[in-house]
Amino acid sequence: MNVHDILFYCFSIAMLVxxxxxxxxxxxxxxxxxxxxxxVFLAGLFVLLEAFFIAAIQVLxxxxxxxVLFLFVIMLLDIKASERRKFRALGVAGGIAVAAAFVWxxxxxxxxxxxxxxxxxxxxxxxxxxxxKPLFANYMLPFEVTALLLLVAMIGVVLLSRKELK
Amino acid sequence: xxxxxxxNDYLIVSGLLFALGIAGIIIRRNAxxxxxxxxxxxxxxxxxxxxxxxxxKLVDGQILAFFIIAIAAAEVAVxxxxxxxxxxxxxxxxxxxxxxxxx
Amino acid sequence: MNHLIYMYGTDWGMGRFPICSVWILLFSPLVAAxxxxxxxxxxxxxxxxxxxGAILLSFTLSLRLFWLFAFKGIQHQPHPFPWLVIxxxxxxxxxxxxxxxxxxxLLVVTGVGSAIHFYSLGxxxxxxxxxxxxxxxxxxxxxxxxxxxxxxxxxxxxxxELVGVSSYLLIxxxxxKPSAAEAGKKAFLTTRIGDVGMMLGILLLWSHAxxxxxxxxxxxxxxxxxxxxxxxxxxVLIFTGAMGKSAQVPLHVWLPDAMEGPTxxxxxxxxxxxxxxxVYMLCRVSWLILPSETALWLIAWIGGITALMAASIAIAQNxxxxxxxxxxxxxxxxxxxxxxxxxxxxxxFHLTTHAFFKALLFLGAxxxxxxxxxxxxxxxxxxxxxxxxxxxxxxVxxxxxxAGVPPLSGFYSKDEILLLAFERNQPLFxxxxxxxxxxxxxxxREVFVVFCGKPRDQHAYDHAHESPLxxxxxxxxxxxxxxxxxxxxxxxxxxxxxxxxxxxxxxLTGGLIAVPVFGFIVALRLYWKPDPSDAPVKAALGxxxxxxxxxxxxxxxxxxxxxxxxxxxxxxxxxxxRWILQRLGxxxxxxxxxxxxxxxxxxxxxxxxxxxxxxxxxxxxxxxxVVVR
Numbered sequence: 001m002n003v004h005d006i007l008f009y010c011f012s013i014a015m016l017v018x019x020x021x022x023x024x025x026x027x028x029x030x031x032x033x034x035x036x037x038x039x040v041f042l043a044g045l046f047v048l049l050e051a052f053f054i055a056a057i058q059v060l061x062x063x064x065x066x067x068v069l070f071l072f073v074i075m076l077l078d079i080k081a082s083e084r085r086k087f088r089a090l091g092v093a094g095g096i097a098v099a100a101a102f103v104w105x106x107x108x109x110x111x112x113x114x115x116x117x118x119x120x121x122x123x124x125x126x127x128x129x130x131x132x133k134p135l136f137a138n139y140m141l142p143f144e145v146t147a148l149l150l151l152v153a154m155i156g157v158v159l160l161s162r163k164e165l166k
Numbered sequence: 167x168x169x170x171x172x173x174n175d176y177l178i179v180s181g182l183l184f185a186l187g188i189a190g191i192i193i194r195r196n197a198x199x200x201x202x203x204x205x206x207x208x209x210x211x212x213x214x215x216x217x218x219x220x221x222x223k224l225v226d227g228q229i230l231a232f233f234i235i236a237i238a239a240a241e242v243a244v245x246x247x248x249x250x251x252x253x254x255x256x257x258x259x260x261x262x263x264x265x266x267x268x269x
Numbered sequence: 270m271n272h273l274i275y276m277y278g279t280d281w282g283m284g285r286f287p288i289c290s291v292w293i294l295l296f297s298p299l300v301a302a303x304x305x306x307x308x309x310x311x312x313x314x315x316x317x318x319x320x321x322g323a324i325l326l327s328f329t330l331s332l333r334l335f336w337l338f339a340f341k342g343i344q345h346q347p348h349p350f351p352w353l354v355i356x357x358x359x360x361x362x363x364x365x366x367x368x369x370x371x372x373x374x375l376l377v378v379t380g381v382g383s384a385i386h387f388y389s390l391g392x393x394x395x396x397x398x399x400x401x402x403x404x405x406x407x408x409x410x411x412x413x414x415x416x417x418x419x420x421x422x423x424x425x426x427x428x429x430e431l432v433g434v435s436s437y438l439l440i441x442x443x444x445x446k447p448s449a450a451e452a453g454k455k456a457f458l459t460t461r462i463g464d465v466g467m468m469l470g471i472l473l474l475w476s477h478a479x480x481x482x483x484x485x486x487x488x489x490x491x492x493x494x495x496x497x498x499x500x501x502x503x504x505v506l507i508f509t510g511a512m513g514k515s516a517q518v519p520l521h522v523w524l525p526d527a528m529e530g531p532t533x534x535x536x537x538x539x540x541x542x543x544x545x546x547x548v549y550m551l552c553r554v555s556w557l558i559l560p561s562e563t564a565l566w567l568i569a570w571i572g573g574i575t576a577l578m579a580a581s582i583a584i585a586q587n588x589x590x591x592x593x594x595x596x597x598x599x600x601x602x603x604x605x606x607x608x609x610x611x612x613x614x615x616x617x618f619h620l621t622t623h624a625f626f627k628a629l630l631f632l633g634a635x636x637x638x639x640x641x642x643x644x645x646x647x648x649x650x651x652x653x654x655x656x657x658x659x660x661x662x663x664x665v666x667x668x669x670x671x672a673g674v675p676p677l678s679g680f681y682s683k684d685e686i687l688l689l690a691f692e693r694n695q696p697l698f699x700x701x702x703x704x705x706x707x708x709x710x711x712x713x714r715e716v717f718v719v720f721c722g723k724p725r726d727q728h729a730y731d732h733a734h735e736s737p738l739x740x741x742x743x744x745x746x747x748x749x750x751x752x753x754x755x756x757x758x759x760x761x762x763x764x765x766x767x768x769x770x771x772x773x774x775x776x777l778t779g780g781l782i783a784v785p786v787f788g789f790i791v792a793l794r795l796y797w798k799p800d801p802s803d804a805p806v807k808a809a810l811g812x813x814x815x816x817x818x819x820x821x822x823x824x825x826x827x828x829x830x831x832x833x834x835x836x837x838x839x840x841x842x843x844x845x846x847r848w849i850l851q852r853l854g855x856x857x858x859x860x861x862x863x864x865x866x867x868x869x870x871x872x873x874x875x876x877x878x879x880x881x882x883x884x885x886x887x888x889x890x891x892x893x894x895v896v897v898r
Contacts, residue, residue: 004169012179019183019206023190028198035202042209045179048171049220054212054231061235066205066242073246074198077253087193091878095192098885099185105889106181108897110174120223131228139229146236153240160247163254191881200877265875 008048015041032070039063050124053131176217184210197249197259201242208238291347291365294330294375295414297323302407305400313399320403321386324410328379335372344368349420361481364420366553370617374417374549377624380750381541382410384743388632389533391740392639402442402531409435409538416546421481422471425550429467429510432546433460436538440530449529456523463513463520470506473499474557487556497561504557504564507550508571515547515601518575522823524598528590532635535590540597540631541624548604548620552613559611569609573700576602578821580707584714585803585818588645589634592715596671597627599704606701607686610693619682622754626670626679629747633664636736636744637719641729647718648802649729654720656733661720663744668716670751672709672785678755680782687781702784709788717796725800 018038025031039062046055124130135143187210190203212231219227253259301323305316337343349364386406393402412435415428434457441453471481477493478486495503511517516524527539538544551558551568558564579598586592600623607616638645640657654661670677673684683705690698724730735741795805807814819825872883 002169005171008169008171008175012175016179016182016186019186019190022202022206023186023193023199028196031199031202035205038206039209042213045176045213046216049176049216051216051220051228051231054216054228054235057232057235058212061239062205062209066239069242069246070198070202073250076250077198077259088195091193091195091882094878094882095189098192098882098889099189101889102185102188102885102892103181105892105897106178106185110177110181114173116218116222118222118224120225122223124220124223124225130225131232134225135229135232139233142233146233149237150240153244157243157247160244160251188881188885192878192885195878200881261877264877 004048007044011041011044011048015045028074029071032067032074035070036063036067039067053128173217173221177214180210180214180217183213195260195262197261200261201245205238205242208234290330291334291345291367294327295411295418297326298407298410298414302404302411305404305407310400316400316403317390320407323407324379324382324386327410327414328383331372331375331379334367335376338369338372358479361423362421363424365418366420366483367418370552371417373617373621375414377621378410378413378417378542381624381628381747382537384746385533385537385628385632388635388740388743391737392533392635393531398442405435405438405442406537409439413542413546417549420483422474423481426468426471429514429546430464432543433457433464436543439534439538440527442530442534446529452526452529456527459520459523460513463509463511466506467510470503470509473506474503483553490556501561501563504561505567507554507557508564508568511547511551511605512571515544515605516598517571517602517605518578519823521575521579521598522827525591525594528588528594532590532631532638535594536628536631536635539594540627544597544601545620545624548601548608548616551605551608552617555608555613558608565609565611567609569606569694569697572602572604572606572609573697574602575599576606576704577700580704580711581817582820583711584707585814587647589637589647589715589719590631590645592711593627593630593634596708596712599708600627600671603683603686603701603704606697607689610689610697612686612689615682615685615689619686622670622678622682625747625754626667626751629663629667629744629751630671632740632744632747633660633667636660636740639736640733642732644726644729647715649726650719651722652720652724652730653733656730657735659735659741659744663748664720665716666748666751668712672712672788673705674785675782676756677752681755684781691777705784706788709785710792713789713792714796717792718801721797722801723799
């Protein structure tokens with residue numbers, strides 16, 4: 001068992017524990033902070049997969065931008081009321097049932113041999129170039145559409161955040 | 167660097183994370199936390215995509231993950247804005263009290 | 270022999286007779302009707318003047334056309350223009366036929382029509398619907414002229430229906446009277462039954478020949494190789510239309526009820542012209558009917574039966590106009606029978622003479638009715654000849670003409686038909702003779718009861734007066750024509766090759782003259798007394814009298830059919846509709862949908878967690894079915 005494997009197990013287990021804590025923390029602030037941790041561990045897994053670019057934007061966008069947004073909103077809203085709320089047995093049971101069903105199906109699927117439809121010829125070496133080049137070639141249109149989407153989201157947020165929402 | 171970690175291992179982690187996200191969406195009442203759980207789901211998908219990309223030697227998985235991150239950012243912004251607007255109206259973020267869609 | 274002149278828009282020549290005159294002839298009554306309805310409705314005098322002016326214009330132009338055709342041998346025929354073209358298969362033209370048949374009919378329609386329009390001035394005086402009446406009359410004239418000049422089946426059918434509409438409007442002219450409104454409805458619906466048959470016939474013919482044009486059909490009919498059955502079916506179906514319009518058994522029931530309309534209407538529409546449209550149409554398409562023995566046989570027998578049956582009903586009627594209505598039925602039966610016996614020429618001849626004397630009789634009856642302030646029961650009249658001499662004498666002329674007494678017109682035309690029947694079909698000849706006898710008898714009865722004897726309603730008698738000149742002048746005009754139209758022996762020749770002049774024995778002709786005389790004598794014996802009554806005849810005929818008095822129970826039969834047969838069908842349909850379709854089908858669907866909706870509504874809790882749960886569950890189930898299984 002080499003360092004790579006050890007790191008994989010560490011990151012995976014830590015990430016799942018964080019995920020668990022995100023869901024079962026009473027305090028949304030705690031949830032948010034565990035979520036940051038989850039993102040960081042996930043970025044670690046991306047590094048292990050030699051997807052350095054994705055790992056970087058995972059940290060930048062998620063841990064940086066998205067989580068700051070979450071925390072701002074949590075601060076903005078009064079969260080004391082929801083702190084006292086207890087979990088409802090029915091909800092917990094339902095959630096766990098669906099999750100369990102999903103995991104069971106996953107187990108059956110993964111037990112089968114997986115055959116990829118196509119396999120690339122050349123080893124991915126994690127550099128920026130390999131990921132970014134197709135982004136500006138094959139995936140040019142989706143890329144631009146994403147830019148447009150972000151603009152629309154921005155306008156939408158401004159509109160929604162106005163005091164008098166009509 | 168040789169390693170014993172296979173694609174299946176990554177997929178198992180991804181699947182478990184996804185299951186956690188689903189459970190969170192169903193269990194939690196706080197709209198903010200439901201959003202967080204949704205983010206977990208998206209990240210689980212990202213992990214699977216990047217793992218596929220790595221093991222199948224195709225860069226497309228990573229690119230898809232990139233798009234998912236971008237869209238998630240937009241979605242979170244809009245979603246949180248909606249929650250804020252909702253809170254101004256109803257003074258709550260608990261989905262239990264947001265039942266105006268019921269007949 | 271005749272020059273056929275097709276007239277195009279630019280050609281204003283040939284006989285110094287503007288080509289558009291045929292169009293003016295047709296459309297001037299329509300213009301009058303439109304103007305009266307839209308503009309001059311308030312001004313009664315102007316409305317009447319417009320209407321009368323229009324028909325006089327048509328009459329003048331008809332005369333001119335007739336004169337040119339008959340004496341100069343020039344036939345003016347406007348070029349048809351395409352009216353409705355659908356793809357390559359259907360081409361309907363709006364054309365005009367101005368052959369001998371059409372010209373004669375034009376003369377009859379506009380001539381009799383003019384007289385009746387004038388008469389209406391007096392008859393309708395003071396009626397609140399005066400302008401409306403003239404508008405309807407003009408509309409009717411237009412429609413009737415349209416039938417006459419039609420050059421194809423679709424055109425004739427359109428005008429046919431237009432005539433039906435204007436007839437409906439005029440029968441129900443006094444629509445505030447329930448019986449008049451009912452009569453209008455009855456006429457419209459009954460003729461509609463015939464029209465459906467006619468339409469089927471037209472379509473059936475089209476499906477074989479792919480054209481509606483008379484001229485083309487006539488030329489191509491022999492080359493079409495239609496089977497005998499098809500030919501007979503087409504003939505009979507088209508005859509059905511004539512059966513409705515010309516009120517032949519069993520679709521005759523509307524005509525007597527149509528007498529609810531104003532008397533000039535009865536004269537114009539339900540005696541002289543519209544009901545003759547059926548006969549005219551049969552003559553127009555005689556080339557279609559003549560090849561089929563079956564159709565001819567059926568037409569002849571229906572005509573004969575109608576003639577006899579209507580004549581027998583007429584002997585027991587008490588309404589002055591109804592007697593004439595049944596007489597009209599009977600005479601129409603003669604004409605149809607003549608067509609069925611292969612003599613459209615004879616039918617047209619009788620149509621022409623009949624138009625004059627029947628219009629005369631109706632107008633005379635109208636004059637009597639006006640004189641007695643709208644009294645129509647003949648048993649409340651009597652002794653009127655002193656009070657209304659002009660009406661009386663013209664009425665007598667009409668009666669003699671109708672009965673076929675020489676030398677009046679009816680004798681010549683009826684004689685032709687009777688001789689035709691004698692040659693071709695002896696049983697029908699007997700029927701026709703019996704009818705002729707009955708005709709003389711019931712007309713004698715009417716004349717004696719109405720005009721002779723002593724007044725039975727002294728009050729009405731005292732107030733009776735001769736009608737004004739505007740009414741008596743048309744009477745005299747029509748009486749004149751009732752006398753002379755038969756003399757002009759060219760009328761039948763005019764229409765076609767002369768009937769082969771067989772030498773009939775003097776005995777036959779003498780016998781035919783004796784029949785109406787005999788009828789008059791019987792009527793004279795029974796009703797020529799100060800206080801006539803039906804009692805002796807009633808006693809003599811017994812049950813038969815009840816039968817004819819009730820018009821052979823046709824109305825009752827139809828009532829019964831409608832009540833029970835149609836009623837049963839309607840009830841069944843109603844039950845099916847109400848219980849099967851409405852309750853089970855639509856109701857079941859709606860109740861089921863409602864229940865389903867109410868059930869499904871329970872799932873809509875408004876709880877996002879709940880939705881998320883079902884969403885996740887659904888997703889896992891789909892994954893299970895798509896991937897795992």
